[in-house]
Amino acid sequence: MEQKIKTVNLSKDNSKKIIILLSIVIVILLSSVAFVLINKKPVQKTNATLTQTQSSTRTEKYSKADKITAAATTMATTLNIQQISQQEAMRHQVTTTTAPKTDDGTVKDKEKTIYLTFDDGPSSYTPEILDILDKYNVKATFFVINTNYNKYMKNIVDRGHTIALHSYTHDYKKIYASEDAYYKDLQLISDTVYKETGVRTKIIRFPGGGSNTISRNHCKGIMSKITKGVEEKGYHYFDWNVSSGDADGNNVPVQKLIDQCKKVPKYSNTIVVLMHDTKAKHTTVDALPTIIENYKAMGYKFSAITDKTPPVHHKVNN
């Protein structure tokens, strides 16, 4: 009996020892797992326990990983740029820029110049836009249409900006029905601007830009004809190489417009920025001060388009 009790006691002691040992093993195992997890980061250069071979293998492995990460980032960026440029290319592919290349391939126009342009005005917001431009001592260009606010055309001119022609009706179906229809509409807006301001301007912008494909639905090949035709008639047409994105919808968020305007082309120091002066686009007015400040910080000099400004033309798609 006594012997039996002793055995039981002994085995109780052993169990305790086993539990303690097991606990230690578990703790060690858990620590190891934690160590492995923490050291998963690809920075191993100072790990002294690695032999030279191990070290170089690991470095190689990690630099491969880094390369893959870098490649993935580049791919994502490229994709992003491609997406943007595809969208841009769809609507306004630029073929002529104001930045002719020199013999060594560098951009000739060293000076950074920006032309802010406002389409589809005048609107009830025109006075606000003019005030902001004055505040920053910036001159811009307004491609106008016939609106209920034609009286503001005079303010645009009086405050030193360029007034330019966009369209009388801005109705694609009408203006792109035929060459004749286009020129009739152009003459109407030219006469309206002349009546309101006394200015007979030769600076124009096609509704939808020279690259628009909407005109295809109304008259095949019309853009190829009138982009040449207007020049022969002494007009100078301007597209754009930066889009504020305010044409993508009504009241596009302010930050989106600001970010969009920062996407300037690499091939030219001269940029023509497309914006709108029209109802339901008040976010353009809200974003304008920051947009101007950003361009100033980027070193751009503001200018209004004149007859002498080298044109920015999109690729004609119809």
Ligand SMILES: [Zn+2]
């Ligand atoms: Zn327009």
